[in-house]
Amino acid sequence: MASALNPTDSAPGAHPEQQYLDLMRHIWDHGSERVDRTGIGTRSVFGATLRFDLADGAMPLLTTKRVYWKTATREMLWFLTGETNIRPLVLQGVKIWNEWPHARYVEETGDELALDDFVQRIADDEAFAKQWGDLGPVYGKQWVDWPTYRYRKDGLFEQGEGINQVAQVVDSLRNNPGSRRHIIEGWNVAEVDRMALPPCHKTYQFHVADGRLNCALYQRSCDVALGLPFNLWSAALLQRMLAQQTDLEPGELVWMGGDTHLYLNHEHLITQQLSREPQGSPTLEILRRPDSIFGYRIEDFVVHNYTPQAPIKAPVAV
Incomplete structure (x- = not known):
């Protein structure tokens, strides 16, 4: 068994x-x-x-x-680009990440825009997509551009070259x-x-x-x-x-x-x-x-x- x-x-x-x-x-x-x-x-x-x-x-x-x-x-090929915005997926008809930025948009703006209409705006309006289509530093960003930081002589930190x-x-x-x-x-x-x-x-x-x-x-x-x-x-x-x-x-x-x-x-x-x-x-x-x-x-x-x-x-x- x-x-x-x-x-x-x-x-x-x-x-x-x-x-x-x-x-x-x-x-x-x-x-x-x-x-x-x-x-x-x-x-x-x-x-x-x-x-x-x-x-x-x-x-x-x-x-x-x-x-x-x-x-x-x-989606896997999108991960490998390091991209974190859903617009390249939307333009290929891939819907699997749409709900998360849509939920954020509705919560932050109070605009009850339907999901399909939100996705269409992502496809049609590059500026709108830049503002509302990003998922944050999800999979691909960590895979090919894991952030690093350097300690400067003035005591501050600055971002270094990402790790692929x-x-x-x-x-x-x-x-x-x-x-x-x-x-x-x-x-x-x-x-x-x-x-x-x-x-x-x-x-x-x-x-x-x-x-x-x-x-x-x-x-x-x-x-x-x-x-x-x-x-x-x-x-x-x-x-x-x-x-x-x-x-x-x-x-x-x-x-x-x-x-x-x-x-x-x-x-x-x-x-x-x-x-x-x-x-x-x-x-x-x-x-x-x-x-x-x-x-x-x-x-x-x-x-x-x-x-x-x-x-x-x-x-x-x-």
Whole structure:
């Protein structure tokens, strides 16, 4: 029988997606009911692990509902630019970050502008987007431009050159693959309060063994129904890109969750998804190797053998 918090103990030969479904079922049936930041309420467990082998192009792309992998890919490429304003995403039709700046706009101005109208203004008005579309120093800023400070002779501090953690990891994987310091960290304690949402998928560590690149992702907070399908895809995508850039084969993705939860208002999604069976084995092909980890484009990625079941909509908790 599968361990309660480690569904990877599922029966030998089970579809890799089954561990995700087992985790969802366990949280819904046995999780502790808690009042959360959003006021919606969750059922939650603490400490969960999922493992996926990425050999032969395999990807943790759920089939029991459609996951919009191109949206998740566009978000990952946006992270790698260091951008923190939603406008580049909005112009690509990516909606996943819209609610947070919209909520701030309504709260600070008192203008009950509808979300769709707010997003359209972000797209149409660059000045409006600059004022209201920024999320603060979220993921990409920390990944490629972690701030540093210098102590001046007059006793004051000034900002120094930012640290590009992603570039450093590429360099260390190439030149010191046995290192235990291949880490990308998003949790900057000094800047958490300035972020629209503190990083959930906060710490990535990479490990090289037998010519394969493994990745461990620690996620402090995880919305299993809506967030985790994106998080798994994105982590595996980053791992695949790094492997290509460092002449390694993709290895195992190990996902670890802290507060791992389901929202109480997602019952219809959970019930419907748990009634479905995984099907097929999606794979990812990267068509081009750019000169840099920062040079990938959306058209570089093609997914094969993906025949998911219908999408299941549910509200995002802000």
